[in-house]
Amino acid sequence: MNLKRIVALAWKEWREIVRDRLFFALAFIVPTMLMLIFGFGLTLDVENLPFAVVDHDRTPASRDYAYRFISSRYFDFKGYADDERTIDRLLADNQVRVALVIPPRFDERLSRGEPAPVQVIIDGTFPMRAQTTQGYVAAINAAVSAENMAQALSTARGVPLAEARARVQPVKLEVRYLYNQSIKSIWSMAPKLIMLIMMLSPPFLTALGVVREKESGSIFNIYSSTVSPGEFLLGKLAPYVLISAANWFILWMLCLSVYQVPFKGDPLFFTLASLIYVVCTTGFGLVISMLVQTQVAAMIITSVVTIIPAVLYSGLLLPLSSLSPGASLIAHSLPPMYYGRIVTDCFLKGAGAAELWPDALVLAGYAVGLFAIGYLLFSKRPKS
Amino acid sequence: MKGFFSIAGLRRLRVMTWKELLQLLRDTALMVFFLYSFTGDIYVAASGVSMQLRNAALAVLDNDRSFASRELAGRFQPPYFKHAGEAASPDASLKLLDRGDAMAVLDIPPRFEERLTRGEQVPVQLQVDTTNSVLGFLASSYAAQIVGRYAGEVAMLREGLAGSGGPMIEAETRIWYNPNQYDPWFMGISELLTVVTLFSILLPAAAMVREKERGTIEQLMVTPLTPFQILFPKVIAMTLAIVAGTAIALFGVLGPVFDLPMRGSLPAFFLITALYVFTTAGLGLLAATVSRNLAQVGMLTIVILMPMLLLSGAWTPLEAMPPWMRLAAGFSPLHYYLDSAYGILLKGAGMDLLWDSVLAMGALGVTIFGVGMAWFNRQFG
Numbered sequence: 001m002n003l004k005r006i007v008a009l010a011w012k013e014w015r016e017i018v019r020d021r022l023f024f025a026l027a028f029i030v031p032t033m034l035m036l037i038f039g040f041g042l043t044l045d046v047e048n049l050p051f052a053v054v055d056h057d058r059t060p061a062s063r064d065y066a067y068r069f070i071s072s073r074y075f076d077f078k079g080y081a082d083d084e085r086t087i088d089r090l091l092a093d094n095q096v097r098v099a100l101v102i103p104p105r106f107d108e109r110l111s112r113g114e115p116a117p118v119q120v121i122i123d124g125t126f127p128m129r130a131q132t133t134q135g136y137v138a139a140i141n142a143a144v145s146a147e148n149m150a151q152a153l154s155t156a157r158g159v160p161l162a163e164a165r166a167r168v169q170p171v172k173l174e175v176r177y178l179y180n181q182s183i184k185s186i187w188s189m190a191p192k193l194i195m196l197i198m199m200l201s202p203p204f205l206t207a208l209g210v211v212r213e214k215e216s217g218s219i220f221n222i223y224s225s226t227v228s229p230g231e232f233l234l235g236k237l238a239p240y241v242l243i244s245a246a247n248w249f250i251l252w253m254l255c256l257s258v259y260q261v262p263f264k265g266d267p268l269f270f271t272l273a274s275l276i277y278v279v280c281t282t283g284f285g286l287v288i289s290m291l292v293q294t295q296v297a298a299m300i301i302t303s304v305v306t307i308i309p310a311v312l313y314s315g316l317l318l319p320l321s322s323l324s325p326g327a328s329l330i331a332h333s334l335p336p337m338y339y340g341r342i343v344t345d346c347f348l349k350g351a352g353a354a355e356l357w358p359d360a361l362v363l364a365g366y367a368v369g370l371f372a373i374g375y376l377l378f379s380k381r382p383k384s
Numbered sequence: 385m386k387g388f389f390s391i392a393g394l395r396r397l398r399v400m401t402w403k404e405l406l407q408l409l410r411d412t413a414l415m416v417f418f419l420y421s422f423t424g425d426i427y428v429a430a431s432g433v434s435m436q437l438r439n440a441a442l443a444v445l446d447n448d449r450s451f452a453s454r455e456l457a458g459r460f461q462p463p464y465f466k467h468a469g470e471a472a473s474p475d476a477s478l479k480l481l482d483r484g485d486a487m488a489v490l491d492i493p494p495r496f497e498e499r500l501t502r503g504e505q506v507p508v509q510l511q512v513d514t515t516n517s518v519l520g521f522l523a524s525s526y527a528a529q530i531v532g533r534y535a536g537e538v539a540m541l542r543e544g545l546a547g548s549g550g551p552m553i554e555a556e557t558r559i560w561y562n563p564n565q566y567d568p569w570f571m572g573i574s575e576l577l578t579v580v581t582l583f584s585i586l587l588p589a590a591a592m593v594r595e596k597e598r599g600t601i602e603q604l605m606v607t608p609l610t611p612f613q614i615l616f617p618k619v620i621a622m623t624l625a626i627v628a629g630t631a632i633a634l635f636g637v638l639g640p641v642f643d644l645p646m647r648g649s650l651p652a653f654f655l656i657t658a659l660y661v662f663t664t665a666g667l668g669l670l671a672a673t674v675s676r677n678l679a680q681v682g683m684l685t686i687v688i689l690m691p692m693l694l695l696s697g698a699w700t701p702l703e704a705m706p707p708w709m710r711l712a713a714g715f716s717p718l719h720y721y722l723d724s725a726y727g728i729l730l731k732g733a734g735m736d737l738l739w740d741s742v743l744a745m746g747a748l749g750v751t752i753f754g755v756g757m758a759w760f761n762r763q764f765g
Contacts, residue, residue: 327432
């Protein structure tokens with residue numbers, strides 16, 4: 001290892017990056033831009049669901065009941081429909097996602113103290129949305145039922161309404177939300193976006209940078225020089241790690257300033273773990289670039305092996321507890337899951353090295369492993 | 385576009401398309417990867433991943449240890465909840481939540497049963513980890529339903545209302561198109577469309593820039609080929625490859641393994657897929673004409689690809705996005721492709737419902753391709 005050669009190589013690489021103005025700008029703009037776009041746009045909340053009502057009863061009671069849905073912020077009322085056939089069409093055409101059908105004699109049944117059936121039709125193409133919608137509908141129906149029961153009890157037994165309410169609901173659930181008291185979805189999303197973006201950008205930069213030399217043939221200058229493989233890799237990758245680390249810092253600051261996510265953890269540990277992660281994802285790019293010969297293949301393989309795990313198997317959109325054993329194995333064998341936990345717990349739970357050292361250790365092992373593979377795959381005497 | 389309809393023009397298109405296909409097929413690493421993406425990757429995503437809340441770890445802090453408290457705690461059952469043991473004290477339960485060993489803690493107060501039988505209203509506390517806001521919300525919503533049902537039964541017994549029913553709302557919920565909420569249908573289609581999008585942007589962009597970088601584009605420019613005859617065959621070749629990949633995914637994985645219904649017209653689905661690939665390929669070509677080397681294309685395509693993939697509604701419900709974002713989604717071809725693909729495969733929708741999506745997609749495609757051609761002409765014309 002000759003430090004002078006490493007520095008010279010790093011300096012050469014840095015100049016090459018800086019001189020490609022568009023590439024240099026994109027290297028810094030892309031992460032910030034993605035952070036802003038996803039921060040504002042990527043939300044798993046289920047709100048403003050377009051819905052329609054078919055009211056066969058047309059009484060004040062049925063209108064009152066429908067109004068419970070209309071006034072809810074979760075639903076976006078699109079109007080009354082004439083019959084179920086219209087609903088068919090509206091659902092198939094994505095005009096509405098939920099429909100409420102109130103059958104005839106709704107009012108009559110309720111005032112006689114009998115249960116009144118209603119029908120709720122939900123578009124099930126997106127199971128998560130359907131599941132959440134079902135939760136909203138059940139909550140509204142439960143509230144209406146409890147209110148009706150309390151009123152019936154109050155008139156039948158002659159007790160005050162407040163007491164009747166307590167008697168029809170003997171157990172009351174009080175929910176306390178921990179770590180994210182007002183359940184802001186941006187608080188859970190923004191930290192994980194750091195994980196997502198730092199999984200995408202460094203491998204791309206690195207893979208393209210290394211393969212560029214292979215494809216243009218300038219790698220033969222390296223092959224024929226006195227530079228050793230280790231020196232080449234260190235010098236080549238240093239600028240990319242540096243750029244990515246700077247990007248990580250910018251994203252962290254964006255989380256704190258633009259999205260106002262509280263940071264409760266240990267900044268020192270977080271910085272250290274993040275640097276390991278950046279080295280790790282840079283290593284991803286390195287290994288890919290060693291395996292392929294063309295930039296085209298490097299670009300496509302990098303995007304498939306980074307985007308899909310970072311989106312699907314990292315806990316970003318999909319709960320890790322819901323993964324099947326096979327998918328869970330994939331999640332555990334890739335870095336995003338570990339860093340996802342570090343980033344979320346550092347921000348929201350105030351965790352530090354004491355809780356998260358195993359995850360950081362896995363990442364470090366990963367980084368060492370990737371660089372070792374890259375080192376072994378790099379040969380100054382290519383076969384062909 | 386002169387010569388497009390002549391015999392020589394058609395022959396040139398055919399030859400160029402064949403050249404592009406050969407070039408694609410000879411990149412072995414890429415082809416292996418291409419096949420994996422349309423089979424293995426879709427299989428894993430469809431079989432292993434679910435966006436629903438499953439097996440949320442629930443710990444119980446039972447301060448009563450009575451029949452009633454055990455009855456209530458016992459109602460937190462799979463698939464939504466799984467028991468993560470008992471917490472001995474409030475401190476212990478906080479620790480479980482901190483470490484992520486439990487997602488929620490049900491805290492049943494002392495004298496729960498006694499107070500219930502005396503007719504009091506008893507509060508029960510649920511502490512939920514909301515570091516993931518969606519899961520936190522779902523968990524508390526299910527908990528509320530479970531406790532509500534339990535409370536209802538207790539009230540019925542206590543007030544002697546059992547049997548008569550009372551003026552309640554009895555909602556019959558029907559979930560259409562996917563009645564059992566079978567995740568693989570949704571995840572499989574979403575993943576397929578994601579893979580189609582990835583390749584539709586990356587393949588043509590990469591093929592284009594490679595010619596630019598190697599300088600072979602100059603050779604093509606001195607031939608009698610018009611810019612259209614150079615660009616269009618690339619799109620045709622990629623479209624053929626990707627439509628073939630889609631067919632493999634549909635008939636090799638989603639159909640036989642997951643019993644995807646495919647209710648609508650399949651020819652219509654493939655035609656729309658071809659139209660979509662054409663449109664999206666135009667985006668890739670546009671990125672390629674703007675940039676000089678592959679590194680630039682790589683970064684540019686991420687900028688186009690990532691927002692398109694994540695904000696068109698493939699993985700998240702669009703309704704909750706801010707209005708300006710929803711407006712932007714209207715410019716994403718994937719948004720229309722999603723509507724059409726789900727419409728045809730799951731809902732059995734026909735052209736009478738889908739014509740607007742198809743029209744919007746076609747308009748976007750022609751515009752994008754036109755702009756790309758104009759750029760190309762300015763660079764090399």
